[in-house]
């Protein structure tokens with residue numbers, strides 16, 4: 001399909017782990033993209049995607065207060081991934097970014113006549129094993145500000161999603177979808193190495209847990225079952241731009257149908273990348289859980305967005321492809337003379 005028939009897509013958090021993957025897939029899919037980033041990441045983003053003339057990077061310093069008048073010119077759809085991860089912002093900023101950030105973008109989008117809006121929610125907003133449209137984890141705004149970064153994150157995402165759904169109810173002329181992934185892992189999209197020209201482990205986001213498999217004394221693992229490959233999360237967001245059914249669900253939990261056990265991950269790297277054997281974490285340090293996946297009915301995702309059950313990346317693909325990209329990034333740093341080691345602190 002030509003770019004003429006596809007809207008210009010505005011992507012927030014475009015230099016982030018997920019946002020960059022979304023932008024890359026959009027560009028490869030023939031979309032023109034305007035990606036928002038802030039600070040130094042704007043120039044890094046431009047460099048990373050310089051081979052795509054249909055990409056433009058714009059500065060949005062704070063999603064909650066920015067003037068979008070120029071940024072939304074010609075835009076036909078928005079994919080909103082930007083939000084602070086646990087520990088990355090104080091409570092006021094986190095809640096404001098997630099709630100007011102989403103609402104501000106939606107209001108400005110409405111003014112600009114943009115009808116399609118896809119946002120990244122989180123599976124942490126659902127209580128355990130309850131994934132209905134009205135199932136919410138019972139965290140309060142008061143609990144959010146008590147000092148636990150994960151409670152803050154859960155609240156930020158919950159109240160952010162609720163604000164978006166409330167807006168969607170009041171504006172049925174807009175097509176609004178929130179996709180709620182669990183832990184996101186997987187390979188950096190091509191070009192992401194330019195986002196990390198020197199050691200910057202915060203930019204690895206949750207993928208830092210996979211990176212830490214390359215440390216023999218590692219003891220850090222993600223804290224609960226449920227994963228999804230970043231490539232699947234990105235393509236599902238893009239599928240959200242063209243739902244197959246007009247009455248599609250608006251808050252959509254998404255998860256890998258495959259078991260994701262880090263013991264298996266270590267074993268697979270051991271077998272497939274023998275040169276890394278000396279660096280690998282000890283499988284006996286991986287937490288033992290009753291299950292290594294979340295049982296979720298993915299039929300609604302297939303019916304409404306065309307994502308077939310057999311199309312999700314396998315755990316082995318997620319792991320090996322991630323590791324290969326980490327090695328690319330490390331090789332880049334080494335060739336520039338940087339000294340670094342896999343961090344000992346958990347990524348979040």
Ligand SMILES: NC(=O)c1ccc[n+]([C@@H]2O[C@H](COP(=O)([O-])OP(=O)(O)OC[C@H]3O[C@@H](n4cnc5c(N)ncnc54)[C@H](OP(=O)(O)O)[C@@H]3O)[C@@H](O)[C@H]2O)c1
Nearest residue numbers: 013016017018062063081082083084097122183184205206
């Ligand atoms: N990673 C996961 O396991 C996971 C799971 C479920 C849902 N999610 C959601 O997925 C989305 C992307 O996460 P990610 O893993 O890609 O994290 P990430 O790499 O940290 O990307 C998030 C991006 O948002 C930007 N951002 C945050 N607050 C902002 C603000 N107030 N104004 C402008 N930009 C802001 C960050 O910019 P800077 O780099 O400049 O700070 C960053 O580029 C988030 O909404 C997150 O809640 C992630």
